[in-house]
Amino acid sequence: MARPKRNNVDYFPHSCTHGRKMFIIESKYGNDGYAVWFKLIEQLGLANDHYLDLRDDTQLIYLSSLFKVDENTFKNILNDLAKIDAINNELYTDHSIIFSEKFVDSIIDAYKRRNNKCVDLYSLCLQLGIKCIHKPSKCIPNVDNNPQSKVKDTILKDTILKESKEKDNVLMLNFPLPDYNSKSDRSTCINYTAKKLHIALANEFPNNYDVANASVLDWKIPVKELIVKRKYTPDQVFTIANFAMDHDFWKKIVLDSKSLTKNFEKIKEQYHAEADKKSN
Numbered sequence: 001m002a003r004p005k006r007n008n009v010d011y012f013p014h015s016c017t018h019g020r021k022m023f024i025i026e027s028k029y030g031n032d033g034y035a036v037w038f039k040l041i042e043q044l045g046l047a048n049d050h051y052l053d054l055r056d057d058t059q060l061i062y063l064s065s066l067f068k069v070d071e072n073t074f075k076n077i078l079n080d081l082a083k084i085d086a087i088n089n090e091l092y093t094d095h096s097i098i099f100s101e102k103f104v105d106s107i108i109d110a111y112k113r114r115n116n117k118c119v120d121l122y123s124l125c126l127q128l129g130i131k132c133i134h135k136p137s138k139c140i141p142n143v144d145n146n147p148q149s150k151v152k153d154t155i156l157k158d159t160i161l162k163e164s165k166e167k168d169n170v171l172m173l174n175f176p177l178p179d180y181n182s183k184s185d186r187s188t189c190i191n192y193t194a195k196k197l198h199i200a201l202a203n204e205f206p207n208n209y210d211v212a213n214a215s216v217l218d219w220k221i222p223v224k225e226l227i228v229k230r231k232y233t234p235d236q237v238f239t240i241a242n243f244a245m246d247h248d249f250w251k252k253i254v255l256d257s258k259s260l261t262k263n264f265e266k267i268k269e270q271y272h273a274e275a276d277k278k279s280n
Contacts, residue, residue: 021084027192032069036077039067049119052098193234194219204245222261243271
């Protein structure tokens with residue numbers, strides 16, 4: 001008797017390092033964000049064809065109970081996961097279906113010895129009778145051994161990685177900074193503020209040697225001093241630094257984290273003085 005086909009998995013790769021998407025969710029929701037994401041991945045792994053259908057309200061109630069968060073928090077986390085493309089935005093926003101192409105791509109090895117292929121976005125949409133934009137998946141093997149094709153594939157992958165990084169940077173810049181006084185982990189809040197400031201500077205001064213060679217760690221110390229010792233909020237730090245980046249004089253100062261910290265009060269005073277002039 002033939003073994004029944006399996007369309008789920010018992011495990012998935014769990015990296016010890018996380019990217020900007022996880023950083024954003026954990027910064028905003030603390031441990032709830034972290035726990036919901038990985039428990040959600042577990043449920044996607046166990047589910048047939050690796051999707052969850054929230055069109056049935058009981059499924060939403062069940063999952064929020066399983067994840068130990070209230071329904072509103074769960075919905076907010078899902079909305080943000082969709083915004084940053086951790087789950088498919090179109091499927092979730094338009095159809096209340098949770099599906100993650102990145103997760104499916106990460107478990108492709110589990111399907112190599114099976115007779116059936118793992119689901120991809122296109123086949124899932126056909127199965128559910130939903131019209132959606134088709135994106136290529138790693139589930140479809142590339143059998144072209146032509147060296148030129150391999151070079152093209154490498155260039156394409158590098159382009160995709162670059163575009164993905166740029167998209168993540170835009171998402172981070174547009175995402176609100178966490179509240180330092182909230183239940184969100186405070187060290188995560190400082191890290192997030194430093195990273196957002198670092199990205200903003202790199203975007204504003206792409207050809208500056210010092211900015212290009214600086215790391216997020218170079219900005220953690222001044223950000224920590226401004227937030228912890230001087231009691232500025234993350235939003236105030238980012239707003240004043242942003243003002244300095246656009247200012248003819250201060251933009252030369254803001255490139256150096258130590259100088260920014262030293263002159264922060266002066267920059268803040270000028271920011272408020274110019275804001276008052278505009279309002280009068």
